[in-house]
Amino acid sequence: MRKDVNWSKLGLSALAVMAVVGVAALAYASADAHAGGGDGLLGIPDHKWKDLGWRAMNFAALMIILIKFLKKPIVDGLRGRRQGIKEEFDSLEAQRSESEAQYQEYAGRLSGLDAELQEMVAKAVAQGEVEKARIIAEANDAADQIKRQAEMAVANAVAEAKVKLKNEVADQATVMAEAIIKSNLTADDQGALVGSYLAKVGGAA
Amino acid sequence: MKNALLAKRYAKALFAVGQEENALDEYATSLKEFATMLADNPELDDALSNPMYPLDAREGVMAEVVKAAGLSTIMGNFLNLIVQKRRADVLGDIAEMFQILVDEENNTAQGTVVSATELSAEMQAKVQETLEKITGKQVTLTTQVDESIIGGMIAKVGDLVLDGSIKTQLEELKESIKGSE
Numbered sequence: 449m450r451k452d453v454n455w456s457k458l459g460l461s462a463l464a465v466m467a468v469v470g471v472a473a474l475a476y477a478s479a480d481a482h483a484g485g486g487d488g489l490l491g492i493p494d495h496k497w498k499d500l501g502w503r504a505m506n507f508a509a510l511m512i513i514l515i516k517f518l519k520k521p522i523v524d525g526l527r528g529r530r531q532g533i534k535e536e537f538d539s540l541e542a543q544r545s546e547s548e549a550q551y552q553e554y555a556g557r558l559s560g561l562d563a564e565l566q567e568m569v570a571k572a573v574a575q576g577e578v579e580k581a582r583i584i585a586e587a588n589d590a591a592d593q594i595k596r597q598a599e600m601a602v603a604n605a606v607a608e609a610k611v612k613l614k615n616e617v618a619d620q621a622t623v624m625a626e627a628i629i630k631s632n633l634t635a636d637d638q639g640a641l642v643g644s645y646l647a648k649v650g651g652a653a
Numbered sequence: 654m655k656n657a658l659l660a661k662r663y664a665k666a667l668f669a670v671g672q673e674e675n676a677l678d679e680y681a682t683s684l685k686e687f688a689t690m691l692a693d694n695p696e697l698d699d700a701l702s703n704p705m706y707p708l709d710a711r712e713g714v715m716a717e718v719v720k721a722a723g724l725s726t727i728m729g730n731f732l733n734l735i736v737q738k739r740r741a742d743v744l745g746d747i748a749e750m751f752q753i754l755v756d757e758e759n760n761t762a763q764g765t766v767v768s769a770t771e772l773s774a775e776m777q778a779k780v781q782e783t784l785e786k787i788t789g790k791q792v793t794l795t796t797q798v799d800e801s802i803i804g805g806m807i808a809k810v811g812d813l814v815l816d817g818s819i820k821t822q823l824e825e826l827k828e829s830i831k832g833s834e
Contacts, residue, residue: 611831618830622823626803629819633804638770641805643779645817650783 459515463508470504473497660746667731667747668754674727681748681755683728688748691741702741711736753811756790764792764810767799769819772806784810 477498667684671677691698700706700714715736719729735741756762766772766780777796784792788810802818809815 614833615831618827621830622827625826626820626823629803629823633769633819635770638768638804639773639776641817641819642768642772642776645805645815646779646783649815649817650786 459511463511463515466504466511467508470501470508473501473504475501477501656743656746657750659740660743660750663735663740663743663747664750664754667751668758670727670731671755672758676725676727677755677758679725680728681752683722683724684744684748684751687722687724687732688745691744698741701736702739704739708737708739711741715741760790762788762790762792762810764794764808765797766794766809767797767802767807767818769798769800769802769804771798772796780806780808784808784815787815788813 474497477494667680668677671680691701697714697718701711703711712733715733716729719732724732732744735744735747740747752763762784764781764784766777772780777794781792781794784794790810792810802820803823804819805817805822807814807816807818807821
């Protein structure tokens with residue numbers, strides 16, 4: 449379990465201790481000097497205690513000054529840094545949540561992909577069947593049409609051939625009849641033909 | 654007849670003169686002979702009707718022909734007028750139209766009979782008699798021989814055509830065979 453440390457209080461305590469030590473050392477050194485003593489406390493000369501006292505006070509004053517002027521910027525910087533890190537953590541956490549949600553979504557879709565795929569295949573097969581039926585129907589229609597056209601063409605060709613044959617028969621029959629009549633027609637026949645025709649048209653008149 | 658209207662106009666003019674002169678038959682004969690001569694002589698027809706030749710030259714040719722044929726003055730003047738009016742190419746039609754007018758005046762008609770062989774005089778008379786009976790006019794008959802009709806006869810009087818030829822009968826038979834189902 450993490451325990452928050454109050455660094456400002458701790459620093460102030462340390463400075464207070466050092467200030468006390470310094471003041472005590474100075475007091476001791478000046479008292480001893482007034483008493484005209486030789487070696488000081490713990491065998492350390494008095495001027496050493498005095499020097500220590502001055503150094504301690506100097507350090508304490510320096511620290512007080514530093515704390516006085518640098519405390520706010522440092523604290524603000526550290527606070528900003530902490531806030532940035534916190535925001536970064538929040539952002540990362542949000543990204544993680546989002547990624548997890550996407551993962552869940554993709555996993556869900558992936559699990560449904562087989563069914564979807566099967567449905568698509570079924571649809572494609574159904575469409576293919578419909579298209580196949582349509583193509584077959586069209587082919588049947590085209591075949592019927594071609595058959596009808598062929599039958600009509602055959603019928604026309606037969607009719608045309610019949611007409612042609614009939615015309616040829618008529619032409620040949622006429623030519624043959626003409627030849628037979630020419631070869632058998634006598635002068636008397638010519639006169640009889642003219643006479644009978646005159647009788648016919650004269651009678652009609 | 655290509656220029657019937659034009660030919661009729663000239664024919665009527667000559668007909669009026671012919672009636673006054675009482676020379677309709679003479680003019681009809683002269684015109685017919687002249688038209689026949691032009692038809693038989695294409696060079697002469699060309700010399701009279703070709704606009705490439707000067708009009709004086711064509712008039713000169715016509716004058717010489719009239720003189721050589723011994724035509725009457727009126728007929729000569731008429732033919733010269735035809736040349737001057739550049740209508741020599743319709744002389745045949747004028748002759749034909751003039752004959753029609755004369756026939757109408759005389760209640761006569763020009764008839765033609767075509768046969769495969771020469772008709773005897775007796776048969777020609779019979780044909781003429783039949784045509785006169787049918788048309789009610791006196792028919793002047795012209796005979797022609799055309800072996801291609803095979804047999805029978807074809808008679809024409811004006812617009813009337815009597816076709817009793819074997820060739821036509823065979824054609825009708827052929828068409829009936831072709832038309833039968």
